[in-house]
Amino acid sequence: MSHNEQDKDKLLDHEYDGIRELDNHMPRWWILGFYFTIAFSVVYIIYYHFAGGPSSAQEYEAEMAAAPKRTTPETDTTGGSGITLLTDAESLKAGEALYIAQACIGCHKPDLGGSVGPNLTDDYWIHGCKPEEVAASIKSGFPEKGMTPYGNNQPLSAEKMQQLVSYIFSKKGSKPVGAKPIDPAREKLCKS
Ligand code: HEC
Structure with missing residues (x-):
């Protein structure tokens, strides 16, 4: 059979202004794909509209709730601590007032250069340099070295x-004159 004869079999009866139409069947893969979309839409409607599937708003809420757990050190400005370092003058002033009122100055000096306690302005730390580790040091204190637990005995919100x-972090790198030397046996290089 020539091509023209094959086409003749598919030729439909009607004719519009000399234009005629061939009855070409859709390929099988296309038909199956089409039936699949119909079946999918039925399942979709039942699940999302009747069977309690999450709405877009609920999915958004769930993702937002999960987001903090997914943050990596690169994107997390809190150092993984939940402590966001404040930089505004008012907060830092309040922090300084606490540093004085909580008697930190007695052992770490007013310029944080350290005396009984270590220098808090350098990159060498004994108990960790991340904001949450510094907070943990302050909370637990080091009673055996003379530093009381702040925030446990004395409430610190x-x-x-x-x-x-x-x-404390705002004073980082301030290089106070006469700062206590690094104790290489205990203080390790740690940058947060
Ligand atoms: C009585 C002295 C004393 C007072 C008061 C004191 N500290 Fe300390 N602090 C120390 C000593 C000593 C260490 C070192 C502990 C060690 O050797 O393990 C230390 C360690 C620290 C560390 C950990 C440093 C590191 O290298 O890991 C931080 C942070 C700290 N102090 C903050 C404070 C703050 C903030 C206050 C006030 C709320 C305060 N300290 C009050 C004596 C003191």
Whole structure:
């Protein structure tokens, strides 16, 4: 059979202004794909509209709730702590006031250069340099070395702790004159 004869079999009866139509069947893969979309839409409507499937708003809420757990060190400005370092003058002033009022100055000096306690302005730390580790040091204290636990015995709210830690971090790299030397046996290089 020539091509023209094949086409003749498919030729439909009607004719519009000399234009005629061939009855070409859709390919099988296309038909199956089409039936699949119909079946999918039925399942979709039943699941999302009647069977309690989550709405877009609920999916959004769930993703937002899960987001903090997914943050990586690169994107997380809180150092993984939940403590966001404050940089505004008012908060840092409040932090400084706490640093003085909580008697930190007695052992870490007013310029944070350290005396009984270590220098808090350098990149060498004994108990960790991340904001949450510094907060943990302040909370637990080191009673065996003379540093009382602040925030346990003496209440220090989360907000005050944030201000105090932010103040300490704001002094980083300030290189106070006469700072206590690094104890290489205990203080390790740690950058947050
Ligand atoms: C009585 C002295 C004393 C006072 C008061 C004191 N500290 Fe300390 N602090 C120390 C000593 C000593 C260490 C070192 C502990 C060690 O050797 O393990 C230390 C360690 C620290 C560390 C950990 C440093 C590191 O290298 O990991 C931080 C942070 C800190 N102090 C903050 C404070 C703050 C903030 C206050 C006030 C709320 C305060 N300290 C009050 C004596 C003191």
